[in-house]
Amino acid sequence: MFLQANKHTFALKFIKQKYLMYSIRYIFVVLWFGLGSIFVSNCLHAQEHHATETAHETVEQHDAGDFSVKDFAMHHIGDSNELDFLGVFKIPLPCIIYKDGSFDVFMSSVFEHGAKTYKSYELHHGKIATTDGSSFIDFSITKNVVGMLLVALLMFWLFTGIAAAYKKRANQAPSGKQSLFEPLISFIIDDVAKPNIGEHKYKKFVPYLLTVFFFILFLNLLGLIPLFSFNVTGNIAVTLILSIITFILVNINGTKDYWQHILWMPGVPVVLKPLMAVLEFIGIFTKPFALMIRLFANISAGHIIIMSLICLIFIFGKMGESLGGAAMGAGIAIPFVLFMYCIELLVAFLQAYIFTMLSALFIGLAVAEHDEHH
Amino acid sequence: MILLSSLSIVTPEIGLVFWATLIFVTLWIILGKKAFKPISNALEIRNKSISEAIAQAEKTRQEMAQMQADNANALQEAREHATKIINDAKDKGNQMVEEAQNKARLDAKRIMDDALAGIEAQKVAAIRDVKNSLGQLTVDMAAKVLSRELSDKQAQESYVNAEIDKINLN
Numbered sequence: 001m002f003l004q005a006n007k008h009t010f011a012l013k014f015i016k017q018k019y020l021m022y023s024i025r026y027i028f029v030v031l032w033f034g035l036g037s038i039f040v041s042n043c044l045h046a047q048e049h050h051a052t053e054t055a056h057e058t059v060e061q062h063d064a065g066d067f068s069v070k071d072f073a074m075h076h077i078g079d080s081n082e083l084d085f086l087g088v089f090k091i092p093l094p095c096i097i098y099k100d101g102s103f104d105v106f107m108s109s110v111f112e113h114g115a116k117t118y119k120s121y122e123l124h125h126g127k128i129a130t131t132d133g134s135s136f137i138d139f140s141i142t143k144n145v146v147g148m149l150l151v152a153l154l155m156f157w158l159f160t161g162i163a164a165a166y167k168k169r170a171n172q173a174p175s176g177k178q179s180l181f182e183p184l185i186s187f188i189i190d191d192v193a194k195p196n197i198g199e200h201k202y203k204k205f206v207p208y209l210l211t212v213f214f215f216i217l218f219l220n221l222l223g224l225i226p227l228f229s230f231n232v233t234g235n236i237a238v239t240l241i242l243s244i245i246t247f248i249l250v251n252i253n254g255t256k257d258y259w260q261h262i263l264w265m266p267g268v269p270v271v272l273k274p275l276m277a278v279l280e281f282i283g284i285f286t287k288p289f290a291l292m293i294r295l296f297a298n299i300s301a302g303h304i305i306i307m308s309l310i311c312l313i314f315i316f317g318k319m320g321e322s323l324g325g326a327a328m329g330a331g332i333a334i335p336f337v338l339f340m341y342c343i344e345l346l347v348a349f350l351q352a353y354i355f356t357m358l359s360a361l362f363i364g365l366a367v368a369e370h371d372e373h374h
Numbered sequence: 375m376i377l378l379s380s381l382s383i384v385t386p387e388i389g390l391v392f393w394a395t396l397i398f399v400t401l402w403i404i405l406g407k408k409a410f411k412p413i414s415n416a417l418e419i420r421n422k423s424i425s426e427a428i429a430q431a432e433k434t435r436q437e438m439a440q441m442q443a444d445n446a447n448a449l450q451e452a453r454e455h456a457t458k459i460i461n462d463a464k465d466k467g468n469q470m471v472e473e474a475q476n477k478a479r480l481d482a483k484r485i486m487d488d489a490l491a492g493i494e495a496q497k498v499a500a501i502r503d504v505k506n507s508l509g510q511l512t513v514d515m516a517a518k519v520l521s522r523e524l525s526d527k528q529a530q531e532s533y534v535n536a537e538i539d540k541i542n543l544n
Contacts, residue, residue, distance in 0.1 A: 078383060079390065096389075127382075138389040145393040152401045159409035166416035171423050182417075189414055206414045207406030215398060237386035241394040245402075300383065 067314055073307035077231045077300050080126050080143045081108035085227055093146065095128060097121065099136035108140075144238065147230040151218045159214070188213050188356060196360035201367045205360065208249060212242060213356040220299060220348035224341065233351070234299035239292045246359040247288035254366040287362055291355060298351050302344045309333045309340065511541055 083091040092109035106118060114123035120131050128138050158177065162185075165178040174182045193202040193209050219232040232238055260266065262280040264273055312333040317326025515537055519530075 074383065079387065125382075138387065139392060140389055141393070142390065144390055145397070148394060148397045152397050155401060155405060159405050159413070163409040163412040163416075166413050170416060171420050185410075185413060186417055189417065203414070207410040208402060210410045210414075211398075211402045211405050215401065235386075235390065236384055237390035238394045240386045241391060241398060245398070296384075 067311070069308050069311040069315070072311055073304045075126060076229055076307050077234055077303045078126060079235065081111075081123070081128065081140055082113070083143055083146060084229060093143070094141045095121075096139040096141065097128065097136050098139055099130075099134070103139075143230065144232045144235050147219060147222055147228075147232040148238070151215060151222060151232075154218060155211075155214055184213075185210060192353075192357050192360050196357065196364040197367060198364060205249070205363055208245070209356050209360055212246075212359060213352050216242070216295065216355055217348060217352035220352060221345075223299060223303065224344055224348060231300065231303050233295055234303055236292065236296045239296040242295070242355065243288040243292035246291060246362060247285075249359075250288075250362045250366045251284065253363060255369060257369055258366045287358075291358055295351050295355055298347055302340065302347055306337055306340050306344070309337045 081093055081095060083089075083093060085091075090113065092107045095104075095106055095108050097104040104119065104121075108123075110116065110118040111121075111123045114126070117131055120134070121128055122131050123129070128140065130136060158181070162178050162181055165174070165176070169175065169178075173179075188210050189202075189206055192213075193206050196202075197205055216233055219230070219238075222228065222230045223232060223234065262284065263277050265276040265280065268276055310333060313326050313329035316329030316332075317323065515534075518537065519534070
């Protein structure tokens with residue numbers, strides 16, 4: 001009797017889970033097609049627009065009736081020379097331009113949000129450009145740099161404090177922020193570094209793995225705070241740097257075995273060895289490249305989806321013309337945005353974990369000493 | 375589609391690359407030295423001390439159990455020893471009593487036998503004495519009777535009786 005009841009609840013659970021899975025899949029399909037159609041229409045629209053208005057290339061469309069989801073989302077996920085709080089507060093940031101062997105330093109407020117030019121500089125699509133088209137290097141402290149600095153300061157304060165707590169309360173149970181972060185720290189050490197790199201060599205890489213994990217995690221979470229609209233880990237320059245550092249760490253710590261497996265794979269017919277060498281050599285670069293793209297694409301995609309969903313409100317409301325439409329757009333968009341925020345929260349942790357785990361794995365593959373040859 | 379239509383987001387900017395490198399590497403060096411190395415060492419030391427403490431506790435527990443078992447054994451042994459001693463003492467006591475009884479019985483028997491032998495000897499001696507005395511008396515009596523001239527039968531009888539009365543058979 002009991003067994004039967006148990007079976008029933010199990011079946012019910014199974015059906016529920018299946019149903020949930022299907023509904024999630026359904027939502028994704030709807031999202032995919034919905035967003036796809038929005039982007040397609042926008043792109044078509046933009047192309048059409050370009051075709052009709054080729055003469056004034058520099059003048060961007062700012063008509064009230066025309067609203068581009070793409071521009072809105074791209075503006076959000078892109079970098080910027082000012083900090084924008086809710087579009088109301090705008091804090092200018094220092095611009096540092098290296099041109100013709102000298103530095104030009106000025107605040108971004110000189111542009112007055114793109115309305116004016118300064119010296120030979122102007123803001124073009126929110127980016128500094130020269131009016132005469134001459135080349136320069138932009139070392140400006142942009143929104144993303146500010147985000148990184150904030151996170152770096154936060155991490156410095158947090159982890160030096162935690163280290164002090166460990167010193168002060170040696171061999172005692174953790175407390176306060178120490179106990180909040182200890183699970184994450186020991187997770188990275190015991191479940192990421194140790195199993196992937198190995199008992200003997202993991203210690204050397206623990207500082208890097210912890211730094212990269214918390215750096216990515218905090219930047220991901222920073223990107224989820226609606227007021228600030230940071231998108232640092234969704235910027236390819238940042239993920240590029242992180243993956244390059246992993247790449248360097250992997251290859252400078254590569255053992256003889258590692259290089260032998262790449263250049264002259266043991267246990268493979270001689271005919272195949274050159275082919276394997278080529279593939280393995282490409283593999284050296286594809287692994288960190290995948291790291292770079294994965295983090296960048298995941299975070300950017302999340303931001304784009306959220307931005308696009310929010311744009312539904314404006315599209316349905318015809319940019320303020322139809323209040324009912326806007327309400328309907330909000331009715332559709334808000335639950336989806338909430339859902340996406342939950343997913344993004346998961347992704348923030350997941351991507352930080354994946355980057356760290358894969359870095360540890362690649363390092364582990366490089367430092368491993370093979371006893372047997374296969 | 376987005377990526378293709380706006381290549382700027384997949385083009386890393388040199389300035390940002392520079393700042394990202396600077397910030398991340400500085401953070402890595404400082405935190406590695408000031409925070410993560412001390413933290414991971416502290417964690418390792420603590421983990422070790424915890425596992426040692428647990429092992430120690432387990433060992434102590436086992437020792438305690440062993441000690442308790444030893445104590446119980448010792449107690450059991452002591453009890454057995456005591457029982458043995460008591461039993462031995464009892465046996466010995468019984469044996470001693472029996473021996474004493476036997477000895478007493480033999481002594482008593484011997485004394486009795488001696489006494490009986492003495493009594494027998496004295497009885498024989500007494501009887502001999504009586505026989506002797508009786509003989510003497512009879513002789514004496516006969517002499518007296520013979521020596522006295524008795525006139526009448528009655529006087530004679532009373533005289534004999536008086537003489538008999540004089541004989542004290544003690």
